[in-house]
Amino acid sequence: xxxxxxxxxxxxxxxxxxxxxxxxxxxxxxxxxxxxxxxxxxxxxxxxxxxxxxxxxxxxxxxxxxxxxxxxxxxxxxxxxxxxxxxxxxxxxxxxxxxxxxxxxxxxxxxxxxxxxxxxxxxxxxxxxxxxxxxxxxxxxxxxxxxxxxxxxx
Amino acid sequence: xxxxxxxxxxxxxxxxxxxxxxxxxxxxxxxxxxxxxxxxxxxxxxxxxxxxxxxxxxxxxxxxxxxxxxxxxxxxxxxxxxxxxxxxxxxxxxxxxxxxxxxxxxxxxxxxxxxxxxxxxxxxxxxxxxxxxxxxxxxxxxxxxxxxxxxxxx
DNA sequence: AACAAAATCATCCTAAAGTATGAATGCTTT
DNA sequence: AAAGCATTCATACTTTAGGATGATTTTGTT
Numbered sequence: 303x304x305x306x307x308x309x310x311x312x313x314x315x316x317x318x319x320x321x322x323x324x325x326x327x328x329x330x331x332x333x334x335x336x337x338x339x340x341x342x343x344x345x346x347x348x349x350x351x352x353x354x355x356x357x358x359x360x361x362x363x364x365x366x367x368x369x370x371x372x373x374x375x376x377x378x379x380x381x382x383x384x385x386x387x388x389x390x391x392x393x394x395x396x397x398x399x400x401x402x403x404x405x406x407x408x409x410x411x412x413x414x415x416x417x418x419x420x421x422x423x424x425x426x427x428x429x430x431x432x433x434x435x436x437x438x439x440x441x442x443x444x445x446x447x448x449x450x451x452x453x454x455x456x
Numbered sequence: 457x458x459x460x461x462x463x464x465x466x467x468x469x470x471x472x473x474x475x476x477x478x479x480x481x482x483x484x485x486x487x488x489x490x491x492x493x494x495x496x497x498x499x500x501x502x503x504x505x506x507x508x509x510x511x512x513x514x515x516x517x518x519x520x521x522x523x524x525x526x527x528x529x530x531x532x533x534x535x536x537x538x539x540x541x542x543x544x545x546x547x548x549x550x551x552x553x554x555x556x557x558x559x560x561x562x563x564x565x566x567x568x569x570x571x572x573x574x575x576x577x578x579x580x581x582x583x584x585x586x587x588x589x590x591x592x593x594x595x596x597x598x599x600x601x602x603x604x605x606x607x608x609x610x
Numbered sequence: 611a612a613c614a615a616a617a618t619c620a621t622c623c624t625a626a627a628g629t630a631t632g633a634a635t636g637c638t639t640t
Numbered sequence: 641a642a643a644g645c646a647t648t649c650a651t652a653c654t655t656t657a658g659g660a661t662g663a664t665t666t667t668g669t670t
Contacts, residue, residue: 356510396646409598412627425648442597444563550616578619627656
């Protein structure tokens with residue numbers, strides 16, 4: 303709405319401006335006849351005035367040119383998880399240890415992990431110890447944090 | 457350098473254009489005298505020409521008139537973390553409880569959290585209990601998992 | 611001022627987690 | 641075959657976590 307009004311107002315302004323200038327021309331014409339001004343001065347006056355008018359029109363019309371720049375930020379989402387093989391290889395975790403680590407991160411207790419993997423609680427504890435040693439952490443919560451930071455688990 | 461050259465070239469162009477138009481005027485003047493054209497047509501021609509010239513000048517001079525709109529595209533990054541207020545409000549966690557939860561997720565033990573917040577170990581345990589109750593979990597690891605899923609912590 | 615949350619701390623107890631050490635088994639690799 | 645590693649399990653012990661309950665103090669709200 304506002305844009306359309308603006309467009310129309312510009313056209314109207316142009317029209318009004320043109321009308322005013324035509325009146326000035328007419329007036330100058332009369333003056334020219336009466337006091338016999340030089341034709342070049344008259345033409346120059348028109349030239350200057352309409353040049354100004356043209357500039358003004360152009361400035362009014364070429365107002366809004368938008369340049370939309372889309373700035374993208376990278377995504378680290380839990381859905382499209384990327385496994386960091388390098389980090390994993392450097393840690394030297396075994397398959398079983400990784401398995402335990404993942405279940406750990408899912409909030410399972412040692413007992414639950416043991417049941418899920420059909421091994422004893424003690425086995426899980428042993429895995430945990432090796433795990434913590436390799437990852438250089440003291441607690442399972444730290445192991446989880448580390449693992450997520452290193453992107454070796456989701 | 458390039459900018460200065462451009463400026464000068466524009467001025468030169470303007471001068472040349474003006475010269476050409478003066479020649480046209482002169483030519484028209486001759487024509488006017490010879491075949492006695494109406495003065496209004498002559499004036500109109502000048503007006504139109506110089507309006508066009510004005511527009512052209514303005515367009516050349518006001519070249520880069522872009523309105524730059526930077527549009528940042530969404531994305532949930534681990535760095536610029538978005539706090540999920542709705543989920544948090546529904547849980548009804550207090551400020552302190554949230555604080556404890558965050559430190560918990562950073563792998564700190566209850567003792568370490570207590571020291572960091574200058575309260576006793578028992579206080580942290582009490583917070584934990586309420587926390588687990590509200591989040592409907594049994595262990596801190598589950599609380600961390602839940603909280604991350606619900607995006608109430610990073 | 612009165613009331614409701616929130617935050618604090620304690621004590622007692624149980625459960626889970628973590629450490630240390632040793633050992634048996636199976637599977638590769640040399 | 642021997643050495644190395646992963647996996648398994650056990651026992652004993654320490655530390656941390658968690659549950660239940662009660663109480664005091666702060667703080668914000670009406």
